[in-house]
Each structure stands twice: as structure tokens, then as C-alpha cells.
Amino acid sequence: MSTTIEPESEKHALGQRMKRKEDPRFLQGRGRYLDDISLPGMLYLALVHSPYPHAKIVKIDKTAALAVDGVVAVLTGEDLAAHGLAWIPTFHGYDKQMVLCVGKALYQYQEVAGVIATSREAAVDGAELVDVEYEPLDPVVDPFQAREDKTILRDDRENKTNHIYHWEVGKRAETDAALAAADVHVKERVTFQRCHPAPLEPCGIVADMNGATGRLTLYLTSQAPHAHRTVVSLVTGIPEDKIHVVSPDIGGGFGNKVPVYAGYVVAAAASVVLGVPVKWVETRTENLTCTGFARDYHMDVEIGATKDGRVTALKVTTVADHGAFDAAADPTKYPAGLFGIVTGSYDFATAFTELDAYFTNKAPGGIAYRCSFRVTEASFAIERGMEMLARKLGLDPAELRLKNFVRKEQFPYPSPLGFVYDSGDYHTTLRKALDLIGYEELRKEQAEKRARGELMGIGISTFTEAVGAGPSKHFDIMGIKMFDSAEIRVHPTGSAILRAGTKSQGQGHETTWAQIAAEELGLDPQNIIVEEGDTDTAPYGLGTYASRSTPTAGAAIAMASRKIRERARKIAAHLLEAAEDDVEWADYKFRVKGVPENAVTMQEVAFAAYTNPAPNTEPGLEATFYYDPPNLTFPYGAYLAVVDVDRETGFVKVRRFLAIDDCGTVINPMVVEGQIHGGLTEGFAIAFMQEIRYDESGNNLNTNFTEYLVPTSLETPHWETASTVTPSPHHPIGAKGVGESPNVGSPAAFVNAVMDALAPLGVTHLDMPLTREKVWRACREAATA
Ligand code: CDP
16 A cells, blocks of 8 residues: 545645645755855854863863964853843743853753854864863753752752743542542553754854844744744844844754754854854754754653543643753743643543653753644653553553544534644544554454464554644744734736745645645646745744644635635626626636626736726735634544564564544645655654663763664655545634644554564563664563563
């Protein structure tokens, strides 16, 4: 089976497998990425990093660095302090972070100084010669140790504690009582390890202060250019009209390119002071050690159920490791992101979840790595919990899920933790997955293999996500509401330009945005050019991450198109010499009601808008729409993994993986499949290979791609995909987001499959990554027990 995501053939542009318009540019090496930008007189920045995870900075001597041929300047935290830039607010707004170390280094590789030079090489040479005297301090690496407050890491804060915040939602007493009364009860600590996005292109900036115009142009690998413009203005006091952010082609973001990093600030400050452009492009090691990490949640999952397998209560208690600063890129009201989705696809009568976050001597982050703000951690917790419950009850895990799913007729479904799920039909999707993969046959094969002592496992994950941040009454980042926008201008000859507040980093917006507008306007998607990422031209939006683009900007595009259609109807009535009320939009044309042959196309109307406008109407044909979604969208899926485990070597062979996704109306099935293939590959890497580990002394052990593994086509399994379509009732075209789904849903499917394989050995849970060594040890311990 390859793919079964079917196009909606009766549609004009929506649902069609259109090839990506951006790909010829990328495949021919003609993309324009950050490092392709070179400006006359440009200088280069290299950063100096702390070798210690926790140390006092006693002295910084710039002399040797400044003597290097080509070095122009060396900047330290104290230099930035003179410009009010020693500390900046974190995205989350509750905390602040040092740009360059002031007084203290709080994690290994933290940025201590910046060296500006006429070439990249000279800057690196200079950075090696900045002489920093450190006084090492005891590091705190473990959040459970940080909880004890024996060493306080952030002496800059008023509250002398490593505890950052407590967050809770749900009914504690009711949940505790229901758990105590439950016939069957499972409880397990499930850790989602610290991991890191691995975009092909690392982060970078070219900052260009133009002394003549007084404008600061920032070419930035930014997933959220407008938000970055506003933050720069708020932090520096530079009027926003004097700041121009341009986000060029971006080689992958995955949440990594949302926060503001030291290199950005130092390059921008250097350009302002020196009056020349300054470029900084980080190395892979800088990316893995200094920029936003993801996950690092230690979750105690507790589920109560009746004897016959009806779930009654869920409690999840989490300790979160936030590193040295609380830099999690979450909406203001949601310190733990959308973790409240932790009841998943199941109808729990009661639930409670609480979380405590701590500072440690590790890099900050907590970004939404291909995830709608902690939804991945939540999905992993509930899907592992349900698997353990099935085992304890002696029930088939598919049957347990079918027994407890929210039913189709319960939508819109108010979850016990505060969300209102928009739509879903979980039973149909899981049944389709079980049929497609041949579940019963696989269970028979497993029984035969087990009888022969072989280890085969089948893992299920039936996750629900909450994506599309978000409705302005609940969602903002640093006070900026999280709506999004589109502006469409139809040209006289019926082609168009569409600009949106989002910013593709590989998601194919140039294609899918054109498809939405083409469908609504009856135009050719090939002749609608899509522009994003330039704050001078694009309407204001909060950018692209957390699968928010389709639910927000995708909706704005449909609504802007409909606005254009309303204006076009007046012109059509004029051309058709009919009353406006007698003109209908049908079959992608304006027709006189009851006289379908009396019709004009949108192209004809567009031409008239500039050459023969209707009397008393505004000439031209364009519209802008800012869309404030009424709710999030709740895509979901049923994922099945089939594995064989070799007990002698610990090798896990993923034999099959089927992903059925339901993201409502599909704009482009081929783009959706691409999103799913990519996300599954990342989920596979997290399940089996990837972890940012620190040793007891706080040394980062995964600083490059020989230590932090990225799967190649040799390891990556073959992905089977299919879909069901349950449109969102509140989205103008019924679409939900999809980009994050495979990364959210797949880790639990892989782990559940391996744990199912190891069930005969009595192994209940192993934390990710399930490396060969870890699985082999578990097999060996079971054999010797
Ligand atoms: O915010 P981000 O672009 O990462 O995520 P998304 O909204 O899930 O969209 C990812 C890509 O999949 C975009 O090109 C969407 O237009 C496309 N997509 C689609 O074709 N149909 C859907 N129902 C959802 C997304």
C-alpha cells in the first residue's frame, strides 16, 4: 500500500494533488536562504561559549582577540548592558534571559562574548582568543534535585528558589476519589526525553542598519517575522516602522526558529553601533547546544477503570525541566502549553493534571518542536497509559480504545480539562486502520511467534491534537493576539498575488494557499503567487508553528477570497446587466439565476474591475481579512506500528507503520502526505535514536550529528498513509492543521509496539529513546531474572 489519501476530484483546486510550486526553486538549488545573503561591507559575528555549566565570570580579557587581523570589535554582556540589552524578556513573558553572560554562566555553551570581524574565519579565530576567567560552581542537572533548592541557580530573581511555576487544571479531589474507588488502577512514570529539532539550515541573521534611512533590516530565519519585529521594537525602543524583518527561504523550522537567540541580538546591536551589516550563522553545535530544546517532561500517569475496561479517571503529575531560563514559547495563559489535551480521545468522567517547572543548568527552550505546545508530551502520556491499562485488564488495546472513545454524537465535546473538541469520528478511523493493516491476522501471527519464543509487537496510538492557536480571547504571545491574516489582490488579467502573516519553512504554503484562493475565486492556482515573510508587505500575523497556519491564515485566505467575491458580484451584475440579487456564484462563475448560460468568469470580472468598473463602486479587486478563530481545531489519527525485536541484539525492526490522519478537509493530499512522512520520520528518530543528554557534571553529550542521530533513508521505515475526513464545523473550508500530527502521534505507537513485543518478558515500560542497547539490556535482564 502506498497512499490512499484521495483527491476531491469534483473540486476545482481544493483537494487536488498539485505539485509544489516552490519545489523547482528548491530542487534546482535556487532557493535564497539566509546564508545566501551577502551585503557590501558586511562583517561576521562568532560567539564565545562557556565550557562550564555553572560558573562565575571573573574577568573577560579582549586584548588577544582584538589583536587578530580583521577583528573589529569584541562585545560582552557588560557592553550590551550599556545599551540596555544585557537581558531580554523570554517569549513567554514571565522570565527574562541573558543575551551574553553577565556575572555568571548558567549552562554549558552559554554565549559569553561576541567577536565581530571582516571574515567568518577571523571572527572564529578571535573568539578562540577571548580570555575568560571562570570560577566553576556546582551544577544542578536533575530537575528533581533542583526541586530541593539546595543550590539556587537564578540569583538574579527575587524568589530564591529553582521552582518556576505550578500549573494545574481539572478536579483534584474528585479525580483522587475516583482513582481510589476504581476497580483497576495503573500508575507509571513516563519521561519524554529532552530532544531537539534538527532543521537542515541552522539559525542565522544578517542585520543591516542603514544610517541614511535610519532603518534596521533584519534578514532572519524567523518562523514569526511580525512578532519578531514587534519584540525588537518593544525591547530596543526603535519605532516599529524603522524595523524591517525579512524571513527568506527557510530550511526547516520545527519550532526552533521561533525564539530570539543571543546571536540575533548581538549581530543587530553590532550593526546599529558600527553602521554596517553584520552576519551570524550558527554552527550545528551551537544549534544543538544553545537554541531551544524540546520536551523534557517527567510525567506520572495514573488511570482508573472499571473491571470491564471503562476508564473513570485520569491524573497526570509532571515535573518539567526548563533549563536556565523559562524560555518556553507558549501562549501567555498556557504556561504548560496545551497539555490539557492529555485526556486524549477518551471520554473520562473526571481528570486532573498538574505541573511544576524547575530551573536547571541546561540550555533553555521548551519550544513547540513540531507540536502544538506540549501536545506531544500529553499524547505520549495518555497513549502509553492506555496501553498499560489494556495490558493490566488483559484487554486488546484496540478494544479498550473503541470502548472508551468519545462518540461521534458527543461532538462538540467538552473535555474535563476545558477544551471543546470541534469534530471527530474516532471509531471509524480506528476501524479503518485495523482493517487496512489486517489487525486480526497480525495478532494471530504474533501468537504463533510468541509460541516459538519470538518477540513481535503491535502498537497503537489514537491521538487527538489541539491546533490552530488561536482564538484571541485565550491566545496571545507577549500580549499580541494570535489571529492571522491574508491579503489578496486580483490583477486585471485574472492572476493574483496573495500575502499572508504565516511563513512556510517547507510546508508548501506557496502551493496550498494558492489552492484555497483559487477554489474560492475560480482562478488558476498556478497564477496566484504567494508571498510570506516580509513585514513591509505581508499583513500582520503570528507566523507558522504548531500547525496553526491552516486553521488561522488558511481560514483568512478563504474569507478574504469571499470578500473579493462579494465585490466581484457587483461588477458581474453590471456586466450581465442584471440586479445584484439575481446574480449567483455557481460552478466557479457568476450566473444570472435561472439563465445559467448568461455568465461571466472571475477573469472577466477582474478585467472589468480595472477597465469597466460598475458605477458607484470602488475600482480594483482586492481584500484583506484578519481571522480570529472561534475555537482551536482538533485533528486526530489512528497509528499502528508492527515491530519484530531481536532479543540477542536489541534490534527493533519496524516492519509496518500505518498512519490514518483526519485533518478535516484536505487542501492538497500530496502535501499532507509529505507532512506526514516527515513527521513520522522525526517521531521514529525520537522513539529510537534521539536524546540531548547531560552527564552529572552538566556536560552536553549530544553536540553534533555523530552524537545526536538523524535517521537516513537506510533506517527509516516505509510509511503507509490513509485518511478519513471529518471537517471542522467552524473553519470556513472545514480544514484542521496536520503538520504536527505525525510527530505527536507516532512516538507512542513505536513505544507501545516495542513494549507489546517485550510483554512476554514482563517489561512494562522503557523510556525513549529505545536504543538497541537499552532494548538488549531489558531482554537480558528479563532472561537472567
Ligand atoms: O502551520 P503549519 O503550516 O506548520 O501546519 P499546517 O497548517 O498543518 O499545514 C501544513 C501544510 O499542510 C500546509 O501546506 C497546509 O496547507 C497543508 N494542509 C492541507 O493540505 N490540508 C489540511 N487539512 C491541513 C494542512
